[in-house]
Amino acid sequence: MPDQTKTIDPASLRGDCAQCFGLCCVALPFAASADFALDKPAGKPCPNLRGDHRCGIHADLRTKGFTGCTVYDCFGAGQKVSQITFGGQDWRTAPKEHARRMFDVFPVVRQLHELLWYLTEALGLDAAGPVHADLRRALERTERLTRQTPEELAALDVAAHRQEVNVLLLRSSELARASVAGPKGKKGQKGKAKDRRGADLIGARLRGADLRGASLRGAYLIAADLTGADLRGADMIGADLRDTDLTDADLTGAFFLTQPQLNAARGSAGTRLPESVSRPVHWTAGG
Numbered sequence: 001m002p003d004q005t006k007t008i009d010p011a012s013l014r015g016d017c018a019q020c021f022g023l024c025c026v027a028l029p030f031a032a033s034a035d036f037a038l039d040k041p042a043g044k045p046c047p048n049l050r051g052d053h054r055c056g057i058h059a060d061l062r063t064k065g066f067t068g069c070t071v072y073d074c075f076g077a078g079q080k081v082s083q084i085t086f087g088g089q090d091w092r093t094a095p096k097e098h099a100r101r102m103f104d105v106f107p108v109v110r111q112l113h114e115l116l117w118y119l120t121e122a123l124g125l126d127a128a129g130p131v132h133a134d135l136r137r138a139l140e141r142t143e144r145l146t147r148q149t150p151e152e153l154a155a156l157d158v159a160a161h162r163q164e165v166n167v168l169l170l171r172s173s174e175l176a177r178a179s180v181a182g183p184k185g186k187k188g189q190k191g192k193a194k195d196r197r198g199a200d201l202i203g204a205r206l207r208g209a210d211l212r213g214a215s216l217r218g219a220y221l222i223a224a225d226l227t228g229a230d231l232r233g234a235d236m237i238g239a240d241l242r243d244t245d246l247t248d249a250d251l252t253g254a255f256f257l258t259q260p261q262l263n264a265a266r267g268s269a270g271t272r273l274p275e276s277v278s279r280p281v282h283w284t285a286g287g
């Protein structure tokens with residue numbers, strides 16, 4: 001049975017732009033590239049951001065050269081920082097120092113919320129049962145950290161906390177993948193075929209590949225052809241899926257796959273997805 005004691009509302013780990021002061025469109029920097037049509041330093045509002053904190057080109061982001069915005073998700077950090085950390089105080093009307101602190105804190109909370117998302121996912125893995133108690137403790141601690149004051153959050157060593165959580169996520173992955181039938185149909189199969197951690201698979205031809213239970217942790221799958229590939233039960237954490245072709249691939253039971261990763265990939269109505277993510281609109285809308 002999946003763990004029943006998790007306390008995080010999944011909706012709180014998804015961006016709610018209506019409750020946010022457009023923080024990702026101000027706090028984060030971006031450089032002119034294939035993903036962004038212009039340069040923008042951190043702390044400066046994007047020229048497309050409207051006064052009501054909505055994007056003025058939301059429906060046309062891809063065609064106007066802002067694909068990078070369509071693959072971003074704050075994991076609910078935007079509304080947390082806007083409404084809880086800063087108590088609903090809008091940066092537009094706040095003193096400069098207050099606004100600056102808000103922009104500093106947002107990326108910290110975003111990292112913590114991403115960890116909450118992974119921890120929640122790990123708690124849903126039946127096979128990771130032996131570490132569920134540790135995962136719950138890490139979840140509670142991470143949630144507590146997100147509720148610190150702006151000053152405490154700005155001083156937080158978030159990299160150290162990530163490291164601690166990562167140990168648990170790795171263990172959860174090992175347990176979960178060991179329960180998945182591998183390429184030769186043997187449960188718990190170890191070996192190279194299943195370990196593609198950090199692999200350079202840019203542009204690789206993996207059409208129809210059997211990657212059941214594989215670790216694709218941090219793998220570079222940019223523009224790889226995974227058409228029809230079997231990725232059931234694979235660990236997808238940090239895999240770079242920009243322009244990866246997932247047409248008709250089977251990702252049922254794949255875990256640590258985030259919506260931003262998926263949004264960066266290509267796919268089809270025939271791609272099978274885990275329940276934790278949604279089918280990107282551009283997969284079926286010709287975008």
Ligand code: SF4
Binds near residue numbers: 024046054056058069
């Ligand atoms: S283009 Fe729109 S979504 Fe992207 S940063 Fe600017 S306002 Fe935000």
